[in-house]
Amino acid sequence: KDAAQFVRTTPIRDTRQNFALSRFRILVVQYSDMKLLYKQKSLLQAAKTAGWISTVFQTFMDNYTAGSAVREYSDGLKFMTQTPYDDEFPFFALTLSSHHGDGYENAPDWTAILFLGSSPEYKLDIDVFLGLLDDELYPDDFPILLSPDLMILAVALMRYQVNEIASEVAKMRGMILEVDNDLLDLTMYKMKRLRQVKTRLFALRRLQGSLDQRHRFTVELASTLEKTFETLRKRGRGKFEPTEYSGMLKEAVQALSFILETLKHEVTVASPRIEAQQTMVRMNMSQIANNSYRAAEEARRDSASMKTVAVVTLVFLPGTFVAVSILNPRR
Numbered sequence: 001k002d003a004a005q006f007v008r009t010t011p012i013r014d015t016r017q018n019f020a021l022s023r024f025r026i027l028v029v030q031y032s033d034m035k036l037l038y039k040q041k042s043l044l045q046a047a048k049t050a051g052w053i054s055t056v057f058q059t060f061m062d063n064y065t066a067g068s069a070v071r072e073y074s075d076g077l078k079f080m081t082q083t084p085y086d087d088e089f090p091f092f093a094l095t096l097s098s099h100h101g102d103g104y105e106n107a108p109d110w111t112a113i114l115f116l117g118s119s120p121e122y123k124l125d126i127d128v129f130l131g132l133l134d135d136e137l138y139p140d141d142f143p144i145l146l147s148p149d150l151m152i153l154a155v156a157l158m159r160y161q162v163n164e165i166a167s168e169v170a171k172m173r174g175m176i177l178e179v180d181n182d183l184l185d186l187t188m189y190k191m192k193r194l195r196q197v198k199t200r201l202f203a204l205r206r207l208q209g210s211l212d213q214r215h216r217f218t219v220e221l222a223s224t225l226e227k228t229f230e231t232l233r234k235r236g237r238g239k240f241e242p243t244e245y246s247g248m249l250k251e252a253v254q255a256l257s258f259i260l261e262t263l264k265h266e267v268t269v270a271s272p273r274i275e276a277q278q279t280m281v282r283m284n285m286s287q288i289a290n291n292s293y294r295a296a297e298e299a300r301r302d303s304a305s306m307k308t309v310a311v312v313t314l315v316f317l318p319g320t321f322v323a324v325s326i327l328n329p330r331r
Helices: 002-008 041-049 055-062 126-135 151-183 191-235 247-327
Strands: 024-030 067-073 076-082 092-099 109-116
Touching (some): 002 024, 055 076, 055 092, 067 191, 076 151, 076 191, 109 126, 151 191, 151 247
Antiparallel strands (some): 067 076, 076 092, 092 109
């Protein structure tokens, strides 16, 4: 209720002191249960009515769509991004909007709504997000014709996502090497221990899938940010004077994109390595199972043979004794 009221309240500019400056309003909402996020109809409707979110962002949320987009309108610009919601990484959805009004077209207001999901191990909650902003240096190289904006929020989240991917890739690399070492150990080839390795490989496969999905998402986010920077540059361009967007933010995204490119190889090649390990474990488990079946079958046959011998012995031994007695009456 308070969040919806905050969105509905439009700040009034002080024409004597702040007529030519931007106003920034940021709303951060976090839910312990993702289902609650999609039940906030009143908040989303208030945000849509006030121009904080677009129909595209609403569609993103309604359909659990992962991705990024930027849309330019006659009265402003809207940027949006939403992570996958069903993997092992923290969820976030961000939308940024510029609001142009009469008398301050060149210095628009900016609004932002950041939705956070549940945060396992407190990896991304409100406090962590505030820490991310503290670590970012707000650019001071905006040209005169360009008004400051809130794109630093998206850059901070991208940096967080890239660092998470890099950390999890290192974790995955170590897990794959551990399985390799285990498969070289001859004492591992027992059904119980192979089942344990199989469980670890299942977790590895899920981690690799999540990393691949997040990597693709973040690459798209970088591309959308670069497109947004260019759109903002064109909107602020003067009639005769070319304008450049903040070099600090552009360089930050380019550096993060370079890191993503270096991580791409490990994320990609991990899949066939894990698949090869799974195949090896399955083959050995199948061989052990077949050997156990053959051993059990041979034991069953041996047991049946012994029972047959026992029955034959019981049937014929008395007859043998009688025959001997008849053949030796004189003794």
